[in-house]
Amino acid sequence: MSGSSASLQPPADAVKPVRHPDAPAPGDLLGAHYEHCFGCGPGQPHGLHLEARAGEGVALTAEFTVQPAHQGAPGLAHGGVLATALDETLGSLNWLLRTVAVTGRLETDYVRPVPVGTTLHLAAEVTAVAGRKIYSRAVGRLDGPDGPVAVRADALFVEVKVDHFIDHGRPEEIRAAMSDPDQVRRARAFEVNP
């Protein structure tokens, strides 16, 4: 059974998403947007280390291998960790739009358990944009990109200004991220907002 709530249905005036001309080429790895991101950052020993790769249009694929640190029930991935994998994958789509946005709503269907050691193959796309609202969906499969569906999500991201992070984040982390020598990571976090 599946079906997302009314607030995840794009309104009548929603438009198709437009891939930014400077978006990474299809097949390119996106890389981590922040060293300490629990979803993708290399500086998080127990993080997901999710790797996303640009697709065609405003779509991408990602992979995440479930580690022992990600268990909920014995030998199985924790549901919150799987939601994180979906959130991170969906959030990465915003780099293809060159929009800074945060998750407003994330609805997840858990279809099959995901064992430790499994690589989850995720695919996500933006379906519509309405003003600051970005509608997207993702699916995660076992055993390969065409394997059985394990998880699904529909989401609404909301575009924010860089002030969102400056106003709400801790100054020490904001300062460190702003002085990250990796220009792409800096741009993804702070410099792409109009």
Ligand SMILES: CCCCCCCCCC(=O)SCCNC(=O)CCNC(=O)[C@H](O)C(C)(C)COP(=O)(O)OP(=O)(O)OC[C@H]1O[C@@H](n2cnc3c(N)ncnc32)[C@H](O)[C@@H]1OP(=O)(O)O
């Ligand atoms: C820098 C690179 C980032 C890469 C991210 C990687 C993946 C990780 C993604 C995340 O996990 S982000 C962290 C988790 N999310 C948050 O911490 C967000 C916390 N929430 C907020 O900061 C605010 O609630 C939010 C910015 C989402 C919205 O507040 P605003 O005051 O800016 O907007 P507003 O409340 O006016 O809502 C704007 C529109 O979105 C709609 N909306 C907002 N939240 C909604 C919601 N939860 N459900 C449905 N609709 C929602 C709202 O109804 C409205 O629709 P209309 O324009 O049609 O009136």
